[in-house]
Amino acid sequence: MLKQTRVIILHRMPYSDSSLIVKGFCFDFGVLSFLVKSAKSKNSPFKASLDPLSESEIVFNDSGKSDLHFIREASLIDWFPNLRKNLEKTAMAEVIAEILLRYLPAGLSQELDFRYTEKAFQILDRSENFQDVLARWLWHIADCEGYALNFSECIRCGTPISQIPADFSFESGGSICANCLGVFRPHYSPEFLQDIAHLVFRLPLQNPRQIEEEFFKYLKSHLGENREIKSYHWLQEVRNYAFCNTNS
Incomplete structure (x- = not known):
């Protein structure tokens, strides 16, 4: 199920050579963890929208089977x-x-x-x-x-x-x-x-x-x-x- 929310990015860490795990504080869902595939690529569509201490609007897939969710879209609101x-x-x-x-x-x-x-x-x-x-x-x-x-x-x-x-x-x-x-x-x-x-x-x-x-x-x-x-x-x-x- 796709869900949309505002999120303040709290922390991120490498998951693989190309992916990141991002922890964010969501307006609607509290603190959640996300897997962002190919986030390290220079062609990544996310760029600064998932930088720590930034606020963004995201769309993510919540399968209900895992505590790790997949971000599909992210647009930067404020990089502070x-x-x-x-x-x-x-x-x-x-x-x-x-x-x-x-x-x-x-x-x-x-x-x-x-x-x-x-x-x-x-x-x-x-x-x-x-x-x-x-x-x-x-x-x-x-x-x-x-x-x-x-x-x-x-x-x-x-x-x-x-x-x-x-x-x-x-x-x-x-x-x-x-x-x-x-x-x-x-x-x-x-x-x-x-x-x-x-x-x-x-x-x-x-x-x-x-x-x-x-x-x-x-x-x-x-x-x-x-x-x-x-x-x-x-x-x-x-x-x-x-x-x-x-x-x-």
Whole structure:
């Protein structure tokens, strides 16, 4: 049966001298694997449409007998060229791709996850204000996968929290009000707690990397996969290298 969908290409690997296996995140079917015959040929009709970190429209054959599908047609929607010119942007996109490959189920529609991923790639490609993209994407993905945190009310007493929480607990699932915190010291700094509020109200984050790291650990623990995300280490190395060059 032929099916048509939009797909963000996450990864590809050689299958033979002329063919490739491509893993993509599909709007309608989640993460799927595809066999692309003669993809390495200079006359291949696919060309850049199946490059990693690109978005394309594909038609593929789903026989229902295998997890490996055959792509029949592919047309490029967006190659995200500016994303590829910036090493930190590319590394952030690679982290997103690896998390999707690791955690998302195959065969199930993940429409919201796809839209948030597409939006993240568009911001990385078209904006210079991209530093909080990964933090916000992790927040949205946690929500989409059923691990949403409570920002709007205290997780202990239910009191509405309209501004900055007195503390925050990833382990317990959300914000803590001043009355429930009592005489105890908060786990997080005032800057971090302000960033939590800024996430909700879509305001700029002061330290997106700390938010990013906490959501990253939260998502890993709840999805039951504790292996390291290699691209995240690469992202940190890229940032450290850029910082060292700026201060040299």
